[in-house]
Amino acid sequence: MSQTTFIPLETLFPVNASQIPAEFQIEPVHQREYLLNGEMRPWQGKLSDVYSPICMPDADGKLQRQLVGSFPVCGPEQAMEALDAAVAAYDNGRGEWPQMSVAGRIACMETFVGKMLDQRKLVISLIMWEIGKNLADATKEFDRTVKYIYDTIDTLKNMDRNSSRFRIEEGVIGQIRRSPLGVVLAMGPFNYPLNETYTTLIPTILMGNTILFKTPKHGSLLHYPLLEAFRTSFPKGVINSLYGRGADVVPPVMQSGKVNVLTLIGSSRVADELQRHHPKLNRLRSIMSLDAKNAAIILPDADLDVAVKECLLGALSFNGQRCTAIKIIWAHRSVVDAFLNRFCPEVSKLKPGMPWVDGAQITPLPEPGKTKYLADIIADAEAGGATIQNEGGGDTVASLFRPAVMYPVQEGMRLYREEQFGPVIPVVAYDDEEEFIQYLITDDHGMQASIFGTDTDAIARLIDPLVTLVSRVNINAQCQRGPDTFPFTGRKDSAEGTLSVEDALRSFSIRSAVATKDTPANKHILNEIVSQHKSEFLSTNFIF
Template identity: 30%
Template sequence: MSTIPDAPIDWHARARSIKFPHLAFIDGAAVAARSGETFASVNPATGDVLAEVASCDAADVDAAVAAARRAFPGWSATSAFDRGRILCRLADLIERDVEELALLESLDSGKPVADALGGDVPGTAAVFRYYGEAIDKIPGELPPTADGSIALVTREPLGVVGAVVPWNFPLDIAGWKVAPALAAGNTVVLKPAEETPFTALKLAELACEAGLPDGVLNVVPGLGHTAGQALGRHPDVDCVAFTGSTEVGKMFLSYSGESNMKQIWLECGGKSPNVVFADADLDAAAQKAAFGIFANQGEICSANSRLLVQRSVLDEFLELLCSAAADYAPGDPLDPGSGAGALVSDKHMTRVLEYIDIARKEGRIFLGGNRIGDVGCFVEPTVVVDTGRDARVVREEIFGPVLVVLAFDTEEEAIEIANDTEFGLAASVWTTDINRALRMSKSLRAGTVSINTVDALSPGTPFGGFGASGFGSDLSLRALDKFTGSKTTWISVSGTAS
């Protein structure tokens, strides 16, 4: 199904009339926070308040978890075929409402509406359809046993899953957690980032329309230290799947130990290397290098934020890179021609600009480095050179349109620099030598290594990392491992044949 409109859309006109979902969604109904408290959701491109959103706290999380617990026996007993049918219907509804969802995502997060329309929203539909179509085709196991015995190994849903998702891809990553959890027979309490609650709340409405029973999917917008912490500490939550910063991921590990030892699955930060050898297609590599750090305003956990270039082609490559970066000049997110949008908030923009100031002290700004205008959270694509390997901008995740460039001479040096990080989420390698590509892939400590492209993924391939990037896989059938436990049923066969 095509998600690209046949005629140009006046997105500003649409924005003036759109209705923002602003209430929590608990047990099949949109409800205010029990405290009556709200928080403002702000358009980072303009500074305008879009809506006052229900600010859930521990009482609301209690209600949502209780609803999910009540719904669990019925949902887990629903056949895999019927669960999958509902998820596929939800995928259809996401595609039907692609324009509304894209607009909500753009207004809330600051990203270009064209990116949400062409990538984020259809990508979410694809994930729900993938798990909807797959779940009734996954067999159990029949391991070999001694004569007179049979062992059956089945996957069993864990129970109530808490999903805590970030603001950079609010709908997409919600799908990464919610779709496999629901497909496996769990019920879910979803906590969206406070910066970007709208599409999660709209997703709950669509799930209800698709036929998901009340209480199976609940959404509790709220602040991290209230709703997020309450979900992490809740004694009746069996598992939490989290995407966000490494710092907050560690908090969820603590919450688990301080409560019921619930399973915690983390996808956290990254400082991904993009390694360009002299024999690469430099034009293609430069185009993708720009995309890998400046797309989505650099607000991507797996962004290729460290560029390693073989010294013999460094100057040439920097020229090509700066030319390619022009395609990501920030502009009005509702203008389909804008290559990038606004950073998600004033607070985050301030953080990114502080790192750029640090870069001026640790190295040299080769391109960009400035805020654009006085209204909105717009920052130029920025390239930093001449730093040491221990510079903060080399080692710390900035989560913005800031690229640090390092030179190397040999393959061994490239591997050493690339792996010199606490993170291990993704990496890219550019070379025409297939033997080198395979050597590099084996040597790089990263969950995904993209060869002659950047940040490659699909619903059918696992996404996850090592070290401070977390553990466990999103996407692919492996994601089901996070939301199921293995049960062995051992049968002793007595008697003899007559």
Template identity: 25%
Template sequence: MTYTSVYPATGELHARFDALDAGEALRILERSAGAFASWRRRSPGERARGLEPLAAALRGRAGDYARLITLEMGKPIVEARAEIEKCAALADAYARLAPAWLEDELVDAGGREHRVAFEPLGVILSIMPWNFPFWQAMRFAVPALLAGNASLLKPARNTPRCALALAEVFLAAGFPEGLLQALLADHDTVARLIADERVRGVSFTGGTEAGASIASLAGRHLKKAVLELGGSDPFIVLADADADFAAEGAVRGRMVNTGQSCIAAKRFILRREIAGPFTARFVERMAALRVGDPLAETTQVGPLVGEEAAREIEEQLAEAVARGARVLTGGARPRPGPFFAPTVVGGVDSDMRIWREEVFGPIAPLLVVDTDEEAIALANASAFGLGASLWTRDEARGLELSRSIEAGTVFVNSVVQSDPRMPFGGVKRSGLGRELSRYGLLEFCNIKGISVYGHGA
């Protein structure tokens, strides 16, 4: 297996790395276990002291790191800089909040003293995707390390330099050597590491099929696994919504990272009363987006990650059109390379591929319903349950309906997004466990109950 750093916009190869052999990977694991042995003895406050220099290191080289993201996976440079700032803000938030979240909790349960302690598990293997190569690694690593664990970071095959750079950032910020290490491993080595007793848990972000395989490996060895998998988030526009406001949100929700995001809006469910005004405004905004070189400051839509990704969404769209769907804007490859125009599709049925499957690219299928109840039923008629957004002037109604949506996260009058203070994760085939917030911090903790009674009592 080879890790390759290829600029998606041009296909230019920037770097190539051979995967580590098993012996090299086990030596890295040994260093990680050694770092954990001393790191776990530090208090949460001591661990958190490295976060301020970590945030400063990220901000100090934000331009370099953003350019690296764009060169490896094609994200528009403006969005890449925002990704680095989001990572720095995560470090700021956990420095402020995490030490208190890890304090012992006293419990009134009779007896002399009862408390709950939050202790680390050990070395955690993280397997991360390509689409947010800094952010998704950071949102795992910061909580895991603050909880007292060590981490091995296995990146996607096409973003190795981002992982290597991130490991260097932690070292530059003063975190101990070996505490977070990039691991360019192949599938067999990953399986061997999961089986190793020194690895106490696995965090995986990626596709549902690969996640199921990782969960099976972890389960075979009774290891904790947190899985953040695919999504096909509904974007529900109720009859009383402001069409302009909702259309603006729809563009942001669908087009983040050129549509290559697990939490992007992917199924647009419109009440009939609002469908016409919303669609006109949405199509106008999507058609106006600038597709181009992702390194250019004015570019809003970059390439897809590669030619295979572009062909996949072409096939999903072609199947819908062959069955009667109408392309309202876009639907074409506007320039050489894996570029795809922002696309809106009307006349969609719920059994078409662009509705049933996760579409990892800039295609927005629209489906019209007559009642709120029909909208919620359609939103829930999916194998996925990651996020959802709902748009209405009646906030109380939005809150009421949000409780009926089968998803890990629901936003009313906003696009789905992650926040360090709120739990993030899915239900159904979108995953297991939570990241971020206190809930994510505790996923890789031994939540230990300690009870003390008087001697001889």
């Protein structure tokens, strides 16, 4: 195998600000206010500095993370104020927002999108600087989020149209619509801090709920430019921002018992802890996307060109920091060498660089301790007999880490079971498909799996057991969330509830019915209420 010439990682960081293109330079954003009860509340308390994974050398030549800005570190007192504001705005379902018509809520959301678009350039820049996402992916994240909002609006219109009629069955007249659930605590992730946060935030709002929005540890600042858009687009108390350490601000909110819905995109460990704080679990609905150890299986007859391309994208898009990333590859022993011989050079070809560099595919990792963690799990696999298969794999300088392909990985190594959430790819050799099925059976996770092959009999044999073990089976394709109209969920510790455009609207609401016996007197009552628009719920209005 020919040697690949690598550019030294340390030379990829800018020496000073003048080496950063002017359009990607950023002035530190120092947030000194937060959204509470319809006001931008000034903050003079403790602050948290935000350091970018993008590094520059200090006076001694040592690479240092660069200051991007700072944001408030609120405490339990502010958290409870935010909760009280959300509770008051909901007012047991009698508040202005839950009582507003669907058309009225949609109009507010459309106003918000217009104001959100005004902040597009700054938000994209903050995504790049805060979490190291490359320009193309940061841009895609913003634009996809806007599209998601419009798709959700269109779906809600269709749902409302379908429920705008009365049903008569077994002598009963009724109208069935969807009603809000109450106060929602929404917590988003760092890896898709805008998109995945908004895939819960937007349907929650549109269905008439009120929100406490806890920003992620990494990726908090990018939400600041959008707070004013929220403030001026929705009634007071509908959206309330929650800043600070999760361990300080979330427990008292949950312990109050006033949170009706917990939505979290994060770890199952955190989810378990948060749910335990709630005193009335039967009243708490949880909608969560959690851990995943998505596995790909390469069958003996697989088209290796397809398998290599899809596994490369699936395992290493945004440095593998996706819940839907392929996190372990099972290759049949008869093709594992051929697969690695094609796959490893492609991994080594991935271009590392700063987020603004055209074509940069491997970018700085946002979590300060991530490179050490990745080195530790590589060392653990090496102690068990696995080796790095690709040239340059595991090379590290500051926050940059070259992807590493590890083989042969087996039971007992951390990489076999642990979700690495980063650019290390374990490869397992198998002899019988049953080994792969048993792995999924015994795994704590159950989000997705990918099958690579051409033999329809073999693929079919895997599909039937796999759909009972994971929520989505991909054939000759990487694991992924999209399209947003497809259900996004998981089994076991990977998810609770279902997120997609329509599923999310249903998850953050409940079916409610108004019914009466089919008599002339009752028909007269219903006709008068509907014809004179005396009720928002009982209505035959048709939203175009």
